[in-house]
Amino acid sequence: MVKRCLGLIASVAVTLLGLLLVTFLIGRVVPIDPVLAIVGDRANADTYSRLRMELGLDLPLWRQFLRYLAAVAQGDLGQSILTSRPVLEDVLRVFPATLELATVAVVIGAALGVPAGVLAATHRGSLADHVIRLLGLVGHSVPIFWLGLMGLLLFYAKLDWVPGPGRVDIFYEGLVEARTGILTLDALLAGETDVFWNALHHLALPSAILGLYSVAYIARMTRSFMLDQLRQEYITTARVKGLSEARVVWRHALGNIAVPLITVIALSYATLLEGSVLTETVFAWPGLGLYITNSLLSADMNAVLGGTLVVGSVFIGLNLLSDLLYRLLDPRAR
């Protein structure tokens, strides 16, 4: 067990190193000259070459990579040109907003996806099964940013059920001290219930749309896990014992697929962090996705690569977590 976990950690370390290598190489192939970006094009050759040396750009690539590793290990992701602050500081400031959005979305995804998958499995081949399968396909085919725009059009402009883009109405902005960075939580901590409800309203549409994205995947996996279980003999035994069908399905069968389901949900959480890039752009949600795209459009490479590195690491971390959970919780995997 310990040995296998060590192996897992080693492979994650290699993956992280690979991620760093990729962000490093991307940073090197960029057609933007990092020296010119700092000194400007009117600097003389002397200043230019001195800064070039200071930045270590005259070193061989592998030594530059080692310098990069050392810097990242110290939490130095460089300066953002756009905000002229350290990238790490920026990323830590915007990340909670993304976390909030993705967390609510994954809760919605699981709350809808698991029952839908169970229903599809217990009523295999029925109309409900086909409808759920079709909805899953639709969810896989619709561009999420378009769905967001159409959602705003319908629920904000036409029906006026939800507030417009942004995290909170403008007159509530800055009222609550950012302790966790998760606005709904901060508002509750500060006892500002008005702000809390307003923020929750703002959260509703983007998180629902992002959540729908994962419903399809969670429902499909739940369905296939459930079908596997319902074939087993212990299910027949439970039925013969006279247990109610609800108890057989929701307690016995679902209980046995809990572990793989948790890993599926953890994985879709990771994809939601990624899906938030487009959603945040549509809803002007000040999270990591919006930060990365804004930096991209102003060629702020440090910020882009820093953001990529953070999302990539969280992604790898969630993958590792789901793997570890699986091994810890499922006795068969030990």
Added chain:
Amino acid sequence: MRDKAAVTMSDASPPWRAWLTTDTPQSRLQARLGRAWTGWRTFRRNRMAMAGLLIVLALVVVAALAPLLAPHHPYEQDLANRLLAPGPGHWLGTDSFGRDILSRLLYGARLTLMIVALVAVTAPVVGLLIGTVAGYLGGWTDAALMRVTDIFLAFPKLILALAFVAALGPGIENAVIAIAITSWPPYARIARAETLTVRHADFISAARLQGASSLRIILGHIMPLCVASLVVRVTLDMAGVILTAAGLGFLGLGAQPPLPEWGAMIAAGRQNVLEQWWVAAMPGFAIFIVSLGFNLLGDGLRDVLDPKGD
């Protein structure tokens, strides 16, 4: 391709059908056509898959005949008639430059098809090569190649594509490169898995005993066996490719204006979405229908070509 051969046969008289469905084929061609025929029959029974096939064929036809079908030129501006609602003359309305949205959508089908085709001929080929070589040679080659594959697999695809586009510069070619770079690893995984199942088969040993080189065995004997499952996976992935390309276009990193790329068209319609909804809505429908088509087709193909997968 094979299915198309079978399409023409479907109208044939019963003797043809008997020839196709015989269990004692006289030639390799007959056996292949017969298998395609039974596959086509299974496929045809699946109505959703047929709908998918029709959508994809429609995309190809529209892309090929765009100049004939489009009522207007896709770049022709008409500022007097900007942001017209859908109606006669402009069936899907006009955008903020007075360009006909329907015509732009029809021409945009060419870009979508081009992106799909370019990714479909690059990423799976790279994946196939890496997967079969790793699977057949085994040992250190396998370990190293699969490590690289795993690293790429562990990345968030869209974010990585964004970073690549940031480095290469925006544009439709770079978007295609970025998507291809991020989408080969699953193919390598599949090809390797398929290779491992046949590596120790007798016919491989026979080929090796006859003096065939590793290259010859991989190219001639192993790769063809991997194609079926790859085709299924590629078709299923095409919806994702279309969505990623549209997403890059939407963010302004894919196709640049005035190209009628669907994602970029949605971005252009975004400013007026609350008033003139059709400018952003119509391209979204197009993306949705085409990716749904690929998803349905892929699902159907999986049932025919790769029954063990489900």
